[in-house]
Structures are given as structure tokens and as C-alpha cells.
Amino acid sequence: xxxxxxxxxxxxxxxxxxxxxxxxxxxxxxxxxxxxxxxxxxxxxxxxxxxxxxxxxxxxxxxxxxxxxxxxxxxxxxxxxxxxxxxxxxxxxxxxxxxxxxxxxxxxxxxxxxxxxxxxxxxxxxxxxxxxxxxxxxxxxxxxxxxxxxxxxxxxxxxxxxxxxxxxxxxxxxxxxxxxxxxxxxxxxxxxxxxxxxxxxxxxxxxxxxxxxxxxxxxxxxxxxxxxxxxxxxxxxxxxxxxxxxxxxxxxxxxxxxxxxxxxxxxxxxxxxxxxxxxxxxxxxxxxxxxxxxxxxxxxxxxxxxxxxxxxxxxxxxxxxxxxxxxxxxxxxxxxxxxxxxxxxxxxxxxxxxxxxxxxxxxxxxxxxxxxxxxxxx
Amino acid sequence: xxxxxxxxxxxxxxxxxxxxxxxxxxxxxxxxxxxxxxxxxxxxxxxxxxxxxxxxxxxxxxxxxxxxxxxxxxxxxxxxxxxxxxxxxxxxxxxxxxxxxxxxxxxxxxxxxxxxxxxxxxxxxxxxxxxxxxxxxxxxxxxxxxxxxxxxxxxxxxxxxxxxxxxxxxxxxxxxxxxxxxxxxxxxxxxxxxxxxxxxxxxxxxxxxxxxxxxxxxxxxxxxxxxxxxxxxxxxxxxxxxxxxxxxxxxxxxxxxxxxxxxxxxxxxxxxxxxxxxxxxxxxxxxxxxxxxxxxxxxxxxxxxxxxxxxxxxxxxxxxxxxxxxxxxxxx
Numbered sequence: 001x002x003x004x005x006x007x008x009x010x011x012x013x014x015x016x017x018x019x020x021x022x023x024x025x026x027x028x029x030x031x032x033x034x035x036x037x038x039x040x041x042x043x044x045x046x047x048x049x050x051x052x053x054x055x056x057x058x059x060x061x062x063x064x065x066x067x068x069x070x071x072x073x074x075x076x077x078x079x080x081x082x083x084x085x086x087x088x089x090x091x092x093x094x095x096x097x098x099x100x101x102x103x104x105x106x107x108x109x110x111x112x113x114x115x116x117x118x119x120x121x122x123x124x125x126x127x128x129x130x131x132x133x134x135x136x137x138x139x140x141x142x143x144x145x146x147x148x149x150x151x152x153x154x155x156x157x158x159x160x161x162x163x164x165x166x167x168x169x170x171x172x173x174x175x176x177x178x179x180x181x182x183x184x185x186x187x188x189x190x191x192x193x194x195x196x197x198x199x200x201x202x203x204x205x206x207x208x209x210x211x212x213x214x215x216x217x218x219x220x221x222x223x224x225x226x227x228x229x230x231x232x233x234x235x236x237x238x239x240x241x242x243x244x245x246x247x248x249x250x251x252x253x254x255x256x257x258x259x260x261x262x263x264x265x266x267x268x269x270x271x272x273x274x275x276x277x278x279x280x281x282x283x284x285x286x287x288x289x290x291x292x293x294x295x296x297x298x299x300x301x302x303x304x305x306x307x308x309x310x311x312x313x314x315x316x317x318x319x320x321x322x323x324x325x326x327x328x329x330x331x332x333x334x335x336x337x338x339x340x341x342x343x344x345x346x347x348x349x350x351x352x353x354x355x356x357x358x359x360x361x362x363x364x365x366x367x368x369x370x371x372x373x374x375x376x377x378x
Numbered sequence: 379x380x381x382x383x384x385x386x387x388x389x390x391x392x393x394x395x396x397x398x399x400x401x402x403x404x405x406x407x408x409x410x411x412x413x414x415x416x417x418x419x420x421x422x423x424x425x426x427x428x429x430x431x432x433x434x435x436x437x438x439x440x441x442x443x444x445x446x447x448x449x450x451x452x453x454x455x456x457x458x459x460x461x462x463x464x465x466x467x468x469x470x471x472x473x474x475x476x477x478x479x480x481x482x483x484x485x486x487x488x489x490x491x492x493x494x495x496x497x498x499x500x501x502x503x504x505x506x507x508x509x510x511x512x513x514x515x516x517x518x519x520x521x522x523x524x525x526x527x528x529x530x531x532x533x534x535x536x537x538x539x540x541x542x543x544x545x546x547x548x549x550x551x552x553x554x555x556x557x558x559x560x561x562x563x564x565x566x567x568x569x570x571x572x573x574x575x576x577x578x579x580x581x582x583x584x585x586x587x588x589x590x591x592x593x594x595x596x597x598x599x600x601x602x603x604x605x606x607x608x609x610x611x612x613x614x615x616x617x618x619x620x621x622x623x624x625x626x627x628x629x630x631x632x633x634x635x636x637x638x639x640x641x642x643x644x645x646x647x648x649x650x651x652x653x654x655x656x657x658x659x660x661x662x663x664x665x666x667x668x669x670x671x672x673x674x675x676x677x678x679x680x681x682x683x684x685x686x687x688x689x690x691x692x693x694x695x696x697x698x699x700x701x702x703x704x705x706x707x708x709x710x
Contacts, residue, residue: 039383042383043383046383205462224459224462227459228459228460228461228462231457231459231460232460235381235382235457235460236381236382238382238383239381239382239383239385239386240381242383242386243381243386281427281430282430285430285434289434342384342452342456345445345448345449345452346383346384346387346449348445349384349387349388349390349391349442349445349446349449350383350386350387350390353387353391353394353442353445354390354391354394356438357394357395357398357438357442358394360398360431360434360435360438361431363434364427364430364431364434367430368427368430
């Protein structure tokens with residue numbers, strides 16, 4: 001209890017000491033908060049988008065089989081489907097028709113899919129919000145396509161996908177399989193690739209091996225592979241942004257060192273007086289520790305809160321291009337808030353820990369100053 | 379190398395901490411060679427002042443090492459999905475030969491930093507700093523280990539390549555695995571439990587005897603060190619099995635996950651505190667013969683002994699809770 005009371009008195013004194021030099025300490029707090037804000041924004045955004053990718057892929061097929069000719073992806077014959085169905089452990093096999101359509105006016109590539117059981121007519125399409133923006137069209141209006149043989153085809157927008165699904169449907173156009181073949185010239189008996197559902201996910205690598213030996217001109221892509229690649233890409237991107245920010249972070253630590261080293265005559269006089277009335281070097285060290293802790297923790301929490309608002313309310317306008325990648329068509333979406341202790345621990349290790357370690361020596365120098373030397377100078 | 383913010387934090391923090399410790403060791407070398415408390419020279423005065431710097435620096439180093447110990451495991455778990463076959467941290471650590479080496483070095487440096495802080499606190503109670511030279515020799519050893527740990531950690535993260543086939547903990551920690559951890563999992567669970575509870579009871583009995591009579595501190599220290607090792611082995615052999623409620627799941631890292639209510643953190647923390655304070659009883663006991671520490675040391679030893687016993691009891695209670703209150707029965 002005595003120890004606790006002692007710490008309380010030290011904190012009281014430290015706070016009043018900080019308030020005596022408002023300008024200097026506010027400047028440090030501001031810059032520190034900015035650094036924490038930038039690093040926290042990167043960490044929160046990268047983690048949220050990684051989780052988003054993970055949850056989106058949860059309902060995707062466990063495996064995709066594509067045909068390869070001369071190292072390039074080619075259309076897959078539909079009789080491969082029956083061969084894959086025979087493999088034990090395969091729950092379902094679905095041939096998929098999909099591709100990309102380049103729209104010259106908006107200079108964007110749109111993803112076109114032709115699901116089985118498309119509920120609209122052959123001259124109707126269902127589109128994502130980004131498509132309407134790119135085409136400058138509204139539901140009910142016509143979209144003009146140019147087919148593989150140069151014919152002009154007009155399709156009516158029969159419906160728009162939910163804007164909440166913009167992350168996956170932003171550039172998506174759905175049409176009937178017959179229309180797809182008409183637009184892209186894909187012969188009957190062929191599909192773009194095959195989606196394979198597998199009962200037990202642990203068997204995926206074994207089934208993939210069986211497909212590769214049964215159908216040597218195919219490649220298998222596991223959902224795990226895609227998740228791993230997304231994780232890797234977002235990790236790499238967020239790490240790279242922090243490396244790029246390291247110049248600013250280093251400048252801040254040099255500023256913190258300079259601020260801790262360069263005491264004003266008034267501050268030195270204060271320490272001299274404290275030592276003259278009986279404070280030991282250990283007590284001055286403790287006071288300086290609390291000073292650092294107050295500023296660090298205030299900056300840490302302020303920076304983290306501002307970063308939360310920046311990423312989950314304002315959708316991270318500062319960093320989204322660096323972390324989402326390059327595109328002509330950016331979907332509009334809001335990330336689901338997700339902050340956990342791990343992210344805060346990483347943020348703490350990237351901000352508070354280096355600041356604390358950088359200021360050990362200046363703080364010590366201040367604490368072991370001779371009181372009579374200091375008081376004479378002041 | 380995987381450029382992840384957590385990996386950057388670990389590498390950067392490790393670099394700073396190693397730098398601070400090496401700088402402290404350089405000061406320590408000067409102290410070992412030239413310390414003379416009877417001298418009133420400027421240099422001796424500066425040396426005395428620098429002892430404050432080193433104490434503060436090592437306290438921060440200890441704090442960061444503790445954070446980085448858990449951050450390292452959590453990061454290894456966080457990146458497990460980048461490696462085929464890795465289901466948790468156990469698989470990620472097995473990606474190259476530096477993973478487990480870094481983990482063990484981190485454990486040892488955390489424990490040694492804790493013991494150093496206890497030795498430093500004891501030495502500072504003496505008016506003549508009687509063990510200052512031994513203390514800084516100890517610091518040199520810690521600095522060496524920290525440098526080694528930073529290098530192995532750097533090697534681990536630098537050589538990491540996603541998609542490397544590795545083993546998941548189900549294979550590493552199963553009875554068939556030929557790894558050291560696999561051998562722990564092969565220990566007969568019943569007899570390991572018996573040895574664990576008996577050792578804990580004997581350690582506490584010796585501790586109580588020491589607190590009451592003042593003798594037996596050497597034995598208590600030895601048993602504390604033994605309990606530290608036995609505690610970790612028991613975690614793999616039977617304690618984790620009760621939390622997972624699966625007789626074949628022995629992984630010591632999965633208990634750090636939210637699925638198991640993060641129970642691994644209090645388990646590891648209590649085990650670490652029990653080990654550091656218990657072993658420190660024996661380490662500082664060697665200073666009793668110094669006149670300036672003859673009164674202080676026994677008092678400090680008793681406080682450390684009580685702390686060690688309390689942590690050990692808490693660890694044992696946490697380890698026993700699922701055995702008593704869950705519906706899972708390891709032995710019919």
C-alpha cells in the first residue's frame with residue numbers, strides 16, 4: 001500500500017511538472033500520437049482486410065482445377081469432370097464458365113460469370129455496383145458488348161448486386177451460359193475451369209495429387225493456397241509500408257532523444273532543487289520514468305483510437321491504395337472492425353518500446369546531475 | 379523473408395535491447411576491471427552513477443524480453459497459415475532449424491534477466507556493493523546469450539519462406555515423433571503426474587521449512603530449478619492434454635489461443651515466476667557471508683521463497699483444475 005501511495009505521489013508530481021511546460025510536451029505528444037496513428041492504421045487495415053479475404057473465401061470451393069497448355073491457362077474439356085468425380089473424397093464437381101471483359105470506355109476489366117440456373121433471360125445481365133459506375137448506366141438500361149467476332153450485342157441490366165457485397169461483386173457481371181459462349185466464343189463441351197468440393201479438407205493435397213496424375217495437363221489450386229497467398233501479400237504490403245515509414249519513425253526517436261537530452265535551465269534547476277531537498281538519483285529516475293510512461297501511454301491510446309476511426313469509420317483513405325493494390329475499379333466497402341491484443345502488442349513494440357529504450361540514457365544523465373552544478377547554472 | 383509488422387517489431391526491439399545490453403556490458407567490463415569503492419576519483423564516481431543506468435536498462439530489457447517471448451510465440455502462430463502443414467506455432471517454429479533454438483534462447487534469457495535483477499537488487503542493499511564484479515560477469519554472459527538470440531531470431535525470420543512443407547503439432551508432439559518434444563509426449567502420463575505432484579509437494583515443504591527455520595535454501599533452490607523443467611515437461615505430457623480434452627494433443631502452444639481462454643499465459647507466467655524467484659533464493663544465498671548483506675539476504679530469500687511457493691501453488695492449481703472439473707478422464 002505504501003508503495004502504491006508513493007507511486008501515486010510521483011505521478012501527481014510528474015503531471016504537474018509536465019503541465020508546467022505545456023508547449024514542449026504537447027509538441028512531443030502530437031508527433032508521438034501521429035507516429036502511433038500511422039503505424040496503427042497500417043496494422044489495423046492489413047489485419048482487417050486479411051480477415052475479410054479469409055471470410056470471403058470460406059464459402060469458395062476447396063479446390064479449383066484448371067487446364068494448362070504450354071504453361072498458359074486454357075479451357076478445360078467437360079469430360080474431365082467425370083474423371084474427377086470418380087475420386088474418393090470428392091463431394092461435388094462443377095464446371096464453371098467465367099472470364100474477363102475489357103471495356104474500352106472505362107478502361108476497366110470486368111469479371112464475367114455464367115452460373116448454371118441463371119434466372120434471367122439470355123439478353124439480360126445482373127451487375128455489381130462498380131460496373132454501373134464504369135459504364136455510367138442504371139438498372140433497366142442497356143449495356144453494349146462487343147463479342148469475340150466483332151458483333152455488337154446489347155444486354156439489359158436486370159438487377160444490381162447488393163452494394164454490401166461490393167468487395168467481391170464490384171466488377172462482376174452475371175449472364176446466362178449461352179450468352180457467355182456467344183460473347184466469348186467458348187465452344188460447347190468446354191468450360192473455364194472446374195470447382196471441386198471435398199468432404200474432408202485434410203484430404204485436399206492427396207486428392208490434388210491424384211488429379212495431377214490422372215490429368216497431367218491440369219493444375220490444382222487449393223483454397224489454402226489462395227488464403228496463404230493473400231496472407232502473404234497483405235503481410236508483405238503492411239510490412240513494406242512500415243519500412244517506408246521508418247524514416248519518419250526514426251526522425252521522431254531522434255527528436256525524442258533530443259528533447260530528453262536538451263533540458264532548459266529551468267528544468268535543470270528544478271532537478272537541482274529536488275536533489276538538494278533529499279531526492280536521490282533513483283527518485284529522479286522514477287519521476288522521469290513516469291513522465292515517459294504518461295506521454296507514451298497517452299500517445300499510444302490516442303493514436304490507436306484515431307487509427308481505429310481512420311480505418312473502420314473513414315475506410316483508411318491515407319493507406320488504402322498502398323495496401324489494396326492498383327486498380328481502375330475500387331469497390332466501395334466498409335471493413336469489419338477487428339482489433340485484438342496481438343495487434344496492440346505489436347503496435348506497443350513498434351512505438352512505446354523503442355521510445356523508452358531511446359530515452360534511457362538521456363534520462364539517466366539528467367538523474368545523476370550534481371545539484372550544486374545545476375543550481376549554479378540556473 | 380516475410381515482411382510482417384510483428385516480425386519487424388521483434389527484430390527492431392531485439393536489436394535495440396541487444397544494443398543496450400552490450401553497451402551495459404562494456405560499462406560492466408570497466409567496473410569489473412577498475413571498481414574501487416574507496417577511491418574518490420571522478421571516474422569511480424561516474425562508475426557508481428552508471429550502475430543506476432545499467433539497473434534501469436536491464437529492467438527495461440527484462441520487460442521487453444517478457445513481451446517479446448509471448449509476441450514471438452503469437453507471431454509464429456499468426457503466420458502458421460503461410461506454411462503448408464503447419465496448424466499452429468509448433469509448425470511455424472519447425473520451418474527451419476532456428477525456430478525452436480530462438481524459442482529456447484528466449485526462455486533462458488528471460489529467466490536469466492530475472493535472476494540478474496534479483497542479484498542486482500540484493501547487491502544494491504549492501505553499502506559496499508560486495509558482489510558487483512560477479513554481477514557484471516553474469517551480465518556479460520547474458521549479453522552474449524542475447525546477441526546469440528538476436529542472431530538466431532534474425533536467421534529464423536530471414537530464412538523463412540512460405541509454402542515450405544512442415545509438420546503440424548499433431549505430428550511433432552505425437553507419441554510417434556522422434557523430436558525431443560515427441561519424447562516428452564511419450565513419457566508415461568500417470569507416473570509423470572505422480573512425480574510432478576510429489577515434486578511440487580516436496581518443494582513447498584522445503585520452502586516452508588526454510589521460511590520457518592532459515593535452513594534448506596540450497597535444497598529449495600535446486601528443487602525450484604527441477605520444478606521449472608518438470609513443469610514444462612508436464613505441460614507437454616499431461617497438463618495440456620486435459621485442457622484440449624484429447625489424449626493425443628500435446629502441443630504447448632495451442633493453450634495460448636483464445637479457444638482455450640488463453641490459459642497458457644497464466645500457466646507460463648506462474649511457472650516462470652516460480653522458477654526465477656526459486657532459483658534466485660540459491661543464487662543470492664551465496665552472498666550471506668558478506669557483512670553488508672548478512673542481514674538483508676536472509677530476509678530477501680524468504681520473500682523470494684514465499685513468492686516462488688505461491689506461484690508454484692498457483693501453477694499447480696491451474697494445471698489441476700481441468701483434471702478435477704472437466705468431464706474428460708485421462709485414466710479410467
